[in-house]
Amino acid sequence: MRFSVLGSLFLVGALSAQTRIASDFEIRQMEEQIEKSNDFFSQLSGHLNLGDLRMTRNEKAIARIEYAKALEEANIERLNARRASELTRYATATSYAALAQAKLGNATEAFALSEEAIRYTSDSAKSWNLYASAMTELGKPAKAASAARNAVAIASRENDKLDLAIYKYSVASSILDLNQTDEAEKLLVDVVTSLRSPAFKSLRRDVERTESFEIYSTARGEQSAYISLLNRSQLRLARLYEDRGDLMRARQQYANVLADRSDDPTALAAMVRLSSSPQERDRYYAAAFDANPFSLWLIRDYQRHLSGEQTLLSAPDTTGGKVRLALQQMQRNQLIAARQTIDELLKKFPNNDTLQLLGREIDARRSGGSDLRALIAAFNNNTLTAAQRTELDQKTFTSEVVFDAGPPFETGRIDDVPFRFSEPMTFNGAFMSGVPLRLTYRILGASQLNGADALLLEPVRLEPLR
Amino acid sequence: MTPLLLAVVLAVSDRGVLVAHDGSIEMFDRTATNRIWSGEGLPTPSRIVTSNQQAVIIDPLASQIRMIDLASGRGTTLRTGETPIDGTFLNGRLYLLERDARALERIGADGARASIPLAADPAFVRQAGDRIYVYSRTAGVIQEITTSPFEVRRTVAVAPFASDLELDAKNAYLVFPRGGKIRIVSLATMKNSGSFDVGAVPVDAAFASRGTALTARTLAVADPSAKRVWMVQGAESFAQAFARGFLRGLIGLGLYGGGASQFPTGIDRVIVSRSRSYAYDSSSGTLYRFTKSSSSIVAKNVAPEGFAVGADGLYVWDNAVRRLQRFDSND
Numbered sequence: 001m002r003f004s005v006l007g008s009l010f011l012v013g014a015l016s017a018q019t020r021i022a023s024d025f026e027i028r029q030m031e032e033q034i035e036k037s038n039d040f041f042s043q044l045s046g047h048l049n050l051g052d053l054r055m056t057r058n059e060k061a062i063a064r065i066e067y068a069k070a071l072e073e074a075n076i077e078r079l080n081a082r083r084a085s086e087l088t089r090y091a092t093a094t095s096y097a098a099l100a101q102a103k104l105g106n107a108t109e110a111f112a113l114s115e116e117a118i119r120y121t122s123d124s125a126k127s128w129n130l131y132a133s134a135m136t137e138l139g140k141p142a143k144a145a146s147a148a149r150n151a152v153a154i155a156s157r158e159n160d161k162l163d164l165a166i167y168k169y170s171v172a173s174s175i176l177d178l179n180q181t182d183e184a185e186k187l188l189v190d191v192v193t194s195l196r197s198p199a200f201k202s203l204r205r206d207v208e209r210t211e212s213f214e215i216y217s218t219a220r221g222e223q224s225a226y227i228s229l230l231n232r233s234q235l236r237l238a239r240l241y242e243d244r245g246d247l248m249r250a251r252q253q254y255a256n257v258l259a260d261r262s263d264d265p266t267a268l269a270a271m272v273r274l275s276s277s278p279q280e281r282d283r284y285y286a287a288a289f290d291a292n293p294f295s296l297w298l299i300r301d302y303q304r305h306l307s308g309e310q311t312l313l314s315a316p317d318t319t320g321g322k323v324r325l326a327l328q329q330m331q332r333n334q335l336i337a338a339r340q341t342i343d344e345l346l347k348k349f350p351n352n353d354t355l356q357l358l359g360r361e362i363d364a365r366r367s368g369g370s371d372l373r374a375l376i377a378a379f380n381n382n383t384l385t386a387a388q389r390t391e392l393d394q395k396t397f398t399s400e401v402v403f404d405a406g407p408p409f410e411t412g413r414i415d416d417v418p419f420r421f422s423e424p425m426t427f428n429g430a431f432m433s434g435v436p437l438r439l440t441y442r443i444l445g446a447s448q449l450n451g452a453d454a455l456l457l458e459p460v461r462l463e464p465l466r
Numbered sequence: 467m468t469p470l471l472l473a474v475v476l477a478v479s480d481r482g483v484l485v486a487h488d489g490s491i492e493m494f495d496r497t498a499t500n501r502i503w504s505g506e507g508l509p510t511p512s513r514i515v516t517s518n519q520q521a522v523i524i525d526p527l528a529s530q531i532r533m534i535d536l537a538s539g540r541g542t543t544l545r546t547g548e549t550p551i552d553g554t555f556l557n558g559r560l561y562l563l564e565r566d567a568r569a570l571e572r573i574g575a576d577g578a579r580a581s582i583p584l585a586a587d588p589a590f591v592r593q594a595g596d597r598i599y600v601y602s603r604t605a606g607v608i609q610e611i612t613t614s615p616f617e618v619r620r621t622v623a624v625a626p627f628a629s630d631l632e633l634d635a636k637n638a639y640l641v642f643p644r645g646g647k648i649r650i651v652s653l654a655t656m657k658n659s660g661s662f663d664v665g666a667v668p669v670d671a672a673f674a675s676r677g678t679a680l681t682a683r684t685l686a687v688a689d690p691s692a693k694r695v696w697m698v699q700g701a702e703s704f705a706q707a708f709a710r711g712f713l714r715g716l717i718g719l720g721l722y723g724g725g726a727s728q729f730p731t732g733i734d735r736v737i738v739s740r741s742r743s744y745a746y747d748s749s750s751g752t753l754y755r756f757t758k759s760s761s762s763i764v765a766k767n768v769a770p771e772g773f774a775v776g777a778d779g780l781y782v783w784d785n786a787v788r789r790l791q792r793f794d795s796n797d
Contacts (some may be wrong), residue, residue, distance in 0.1 A: 075468075082732055082749045085691045087643070087667050090749070108473055108510050111527045115512075116748060119669065119734070122589070122603045123627035123644055140527075142548040146566035150587050150604045 021319060022263045022291040023053045026214050043073045044096055045218040051103060052217045056265070058294045058354040064104060071100035091120035095130035102137035110134045125154040125167055132170045141177035148174050161199055162225060165191045169233050181240060188237040195230045213261055231257060235266050247274055265292035272301065281305070289320030294354035299327065306331040319345065326358060333416070334451030335366045366453050372417045376453045379446035396460055398440045403433040409462075411449055414439075418454035420447055427462040438463040468751065472769035474783045476790075477514035478776030479521060481536045485783055485790055486511040486523045491532070493539060496778040498792035503539035508532050512771060517555035520575075522562070524550050531562065533573070547571060547581065554593045556613055561598055563591040570600060572616055580616055584609060590631035592638075594653055599638060601631045608638055608651055622656040624649055630670045632685070639685060643667045648687070648698065665689035665696045672738045688745055690732030695745055695756060729754055729761050739775040742794055746770070753782065755794065764793055 027050065034046035051066035077093035098113035114131045121127040128151035135144035148170035155164040172187035194200070203226050206212075212223045215232075219225040238253030251274050257267040268288035275281035285305070288298055306328060313325045322345055329338035339362045346355050366377055378384050384392070401419070403412035408424035409431075422444070431437055440461040447456040474487040482502055483494045491507040494500065508525035515522050516536070523532045526549045534541040547567030554561050560573045564581075565588055571581040585605035592599050597619075598611040606626030612619045628640040628649075637659070638651040646668055649661040664687050674686040674697060687696040731752055733745035744764070745754045753764045753773055765773070765782045772783040779795035 078749065082690075085666075085693065085732055087691050087732075107527060111510070112473075115526075119629055120643055120667075122587070122629065142529075143566050146548065146568070146587075153586055153604050 020290075021057070021293060022265050023056055026216065027053050029214060030216075040073060040077045040093070041220065044070055044077075045216070045220055047073065048096075048100065048103070048218045049216045056292060056295075057349075057352065058296065059349070059351050060353050062351050067100050067103040071097055071104065074100055087120050088124075091117045091124075091127060095121075095127050095134075098134045099130055099137070102134040105138075107138045110138055122150075123154065125151040125158070125163060128154065129167055129170055132174060136170075136174060136177075141174045145171060145174035145178060161194060162203075162222060162229070165194050165233075166225065166229055169229060169236070172233075173236060176236065176240065181244070185237070185240055188233050188240065191233045192230070192237060195226065195233070200226065215261070215264075227260070231261065231264065235264075238267070238270065242270065242274070250274060263287065263291040265295060265298075269295060269298050269301075272298070285324070286320070289324050290318050291320070293318075293320040293323040294349075294352055296354055296357075299323070299354065299358070302327055303331065319348070323355075323358075329451060330358075330362060330365075332450075332452070333365075333418075335362050335453055336448050337451030338362050339366070370415060370417060372414060372455060373453070375443065376417070376446045376455060380453070392443055396440055396442055398438060400436050400465060401439040402436055403431075406433045407431060409433065411454075414455075418449040418452055419457045420449050420454050421457060421459060425459055427459070429462070429464075431462060431464070436465050438465050468749075472751075472772060472785055473510045473512070474769045474785060475511045475514050475523070475771040476774040476781055476783055477516050477521065478774045478781065479516040479536055480518050483774065483776070483781050483790060484514050484516070484521055484534075486514055487783070491523060491534060491539070491541075493536070494790050496776070496792075497795075498781055498790040505534065505539035505541060506532070506543075508543065513552055514771075515553045515555065515560070517558070519558075520555065520560075522553060522555075522560055524553065524562075526551050526565070529564075531560075533560070544573070551589070552591050554591055554598060556593060556596065556598065559613070561591065561611075561613075563588055563600060565589065568602075570598070570611060572613075582611070582616060582618060584618075585621070590628075592631055592633040594633045594635055597653075599631075599633060599653070601628060601638075601640065603627055608640075608656070610653075610656060620656040622651055622658065624651055624658060629668075632671050632673060634673065634683065639671060641668050641671045641687065643669050648685070662698070664698050665692050665694065667691035668696065669734045670736050672736045674738045674743065686736045686738050686743060688733050688736040690734040690747070690749075693730070693732050694728040695733065695736050695743070697758075728756065735770070737775050740777070742775065742780065744773075744775060744780065746773070755780075765791075 030046045030050045033042050047066045047070035051063040054063035054066060074093050074097035078090055078097060081090035081093055094113050094117035098110045098117060101113060102110035114134050117127055118131060128147045132144040132148035135147060148167055151167035152171055155167050168187045168191050172184040176184045203222055207223050207227060212227055214224060215228045216224060219228045234253045234257045238250045241253060242250035254267040254270045257264050265288060268284055268291050271284040272281055272288055275284055285302060312328050313321055316322050316325050322341055326338045326341040329341060342355055342359045342362065349355055399414045401412050401414050403409040408426045410424040411420045439459060441457040441459050444456040444458050447454045477484045482496060483498060485492045486507045489507050489509050490504055492504040493502040495502055508523050508528065508530055510525050510527040511523045512526050513524040519536055521534045521536055529546050529548050529550060530543055531546055531550055532541045532543045546562060547564035547569050549564060549566035550562050551565045552563045558575050562571045562573060564571055568584050568586060568588060569581045570584055571579060573579050584600055585602035585607050587602050587604035588600050589603040590601045596613060600609045604626055607621050607623050609618045610620040624640055627644060629643050630641040632639045636653055638653060640649045646663050646665050647661050648664050650659045652659045666689055668687045668689050670688040672686050674684040676683060685698045687698055689696055729745060731747040731750050733747045733754065735746040737744045743756050745756055748770050751767045753768045754761045755764050768782055774781050780793040782791050782793060784791050
């Protein structure tokens with residue numbers, strides 16, 4: 001059986017149903033595979049793929065658990081193979097142990113195991129490709145490139161076009177990290193052209209007939225390897241074109257990816273970057289967030305793109321939509337509402353690092369920045385002592401304020417901190433909203449204003465600014 | 467932790483026993499009890515190469531070496547080409563094999579550096595006389611390199627994917643796990659001079675006896691699949707036998723009779739020094755001593771480079787107690 005490792009690009013997507021995260025389908029498939037098949041390769045590829053899929057969703061803790069399980073499987077297989085004096089099997093298991101160690105970030109162990117495996121199977125292109133994948137994981141592109149070149153040299157003497165294409169892709173990926181773009185481009189064009197050539201006509205027909213679409217970093221079987229390789233090669237090529245400013249070719253490659261799989265998160269995120277109109281950008285943002293709501297790159301890009309004028313999403317029904325809503329709420333300083341949106345998502349994705357990060361960022365903004373925000377946080381968290389509350393009740397403060405509307409006045413801001421009174425108030429004198437005024441007040445507690453944290457104040461006196 | 471993953475390397479030098487581990491290097495006397503000096507090492511050492519005055523610690527993962535003055539322990543760390551894996555000192559200069567850079571680099575005592583490109587996947591470097599020989603695994607060639615001028619002089623195509631290379635003054639012996647063969651190349655002519663079958667999956671070889679005009683040279687060959695060390699010998703030297711167009715008396719002999727395993731686990735390294743023979747199983751980290759009639763465990767949980775054989779005994783780094791131990795001393 002073919003068993004191909006394409007390295008972790010962490011580009012995984014799934015079916016075109018836009019209400020589901022792209023990797024949902026593959027995760028379910030791998031969980032089923034682990035449950036139903038007990039053989040080494042099913043267990044190993046299941047755990048490695050689950051780890052990679054979890055990584056795409058920024059669920060690192062779960063991903064590490066999966067990689068650790070893959071390592072355990074590989075170590076058991078190593079020992080069994082060695083006891084049985086099956087050295088090729090031992091070397092293969094050792095290569096996968098190395099890959100799992102690399103994914104866990106254990107460089108010394110990954111290198112030692114890779115070297116051990118290659119002592120026995122230096123004639124195996126697959127072993128060299130696994131070596132290259134492990135080195136790529138460790139951020140050692142020169143080592144990865146050398147190993148992948150060995151794989152290509154060996155596969156060139158054999159007659160398996162798909163394997164050769166996989167190894168060429170490995171070389172291209174490695175040397176792209178070394179900025180050897182000319183050779184990488186040639187290799188990627190070669191791979192994509194080869195995969196689309198008549199040589200793979202029958203395999204393509206099988207893919208169409210079975211409606212296969214799943215993309216895995218550790219692919220089992222020819223169809224899966226073909227689909228995954230074509231997806232990743234086109235994405236790499238597209239990115240290469242994009243980086244050098246050849247946007248037309250880049251768009252074409254991304255479009256090719258989306259033609260095969262309409263919810264590929266990487267291609268959709270790229271299309272956001274390459275959009276030619278605000279409408280197109282919004283459309284791709286929505287699709288990209290639905291495909292992978294937890295991509296930090298996408299989130300940061302969206303935050304830069306957001307402006308206050310944008311219409312707030314109303315009751316989104318997808319995870320991607322809810323993340324976008326939270327980001328919009330954050331942008332509008334509606335931090336309580338944003339926290340509520342994130343908390344709701346965390347109930348469904350409790351181990352998601354992206355959501356936890358956004359939650360921390362909201363909390364930091366709610367509690368940081370000024371003494372008044374710290375005070376709001378203290379009220380919200382109920383951390384004020386009785387003595388502090390009594391002291392606060394007795395104190396008056398004076399600040400420069402701007403009312404939102406009125407008179408009568410009910411809401412406004414002190415610097416960037418919103419405040420409100422318990423009811424609309426009218427003051428003696430001619431005062432207007434929208435201009436700085438001097439307010440003397442007592443602090444009654446914390447409140448909310450348009451979904452944002454606010455202070456509840458009791459006004460004592462309002463004066464023009466001196 | 468499996469011993470395979472322990473980054474500790476030993477080497478026996480003229481001045482004592484070197485131990486590189488955990489970013490440091492230590493020199494012990496030959497009794498293994500007194501530390502002579504210690505100094506800065508490298509994070510993931512995998513090999514130490516020595517000369518009379520110098521040693522070099524090689525860190526292939528970090529692509530670094532540390533040149534050490536054996537008298538004082540002082541040293542200098544150098545960045546190298548990608549993945550240095552082995553080296554040899556010749557006339558005071560280090561010749562360093564950089565596998566993934568596919569190069570042999572010369573580093574002089576004064577720090578002067580020069581490099582020559584090699585064939586794909588250079589995996590083994592050996593020295594015979596004033597020449598250096600490099601076997602490149604994927605390319606399947608041996609390249610003969612002269613030091614003055616520093617260049618590839620001759621190249622011979624053998625076969626790809628050997629797992630070990632051993633040299634004597636006349637021949638190169640390459641071990642091929644796949645197919646279970648040892649191939650011989652004459653260094654004088656740089657031509658293939660024959661091959662013979664040995665074991666099921668031979669991985670590593672060492673010269674077990676020198677041979678004389680009357681007796682043959684013997685190779686000990688580790689075969690993890692058969693869990694044996696094969697002693698391979700000829701009535702005449704290999705080169706003589708092959709030159710005359712026949713292979714006489716080349717017999718693959720596993721020690722012990724019948725189909726019994728010589729070792730309880732699959733050994734994949736063999737070391738012979740004078741009258742002492744050792745075999746090592748890298749999957750379990752077990753080190754054995756063996757004779758023609760028996761084998762016994764010397765130590766367990768030993769790293770692949772965590773032992774070294776010298777004239778005064780076998781030295782083993784015990785990682786559990788972090789101590790150097792000496793076995794089989796002549797004392």
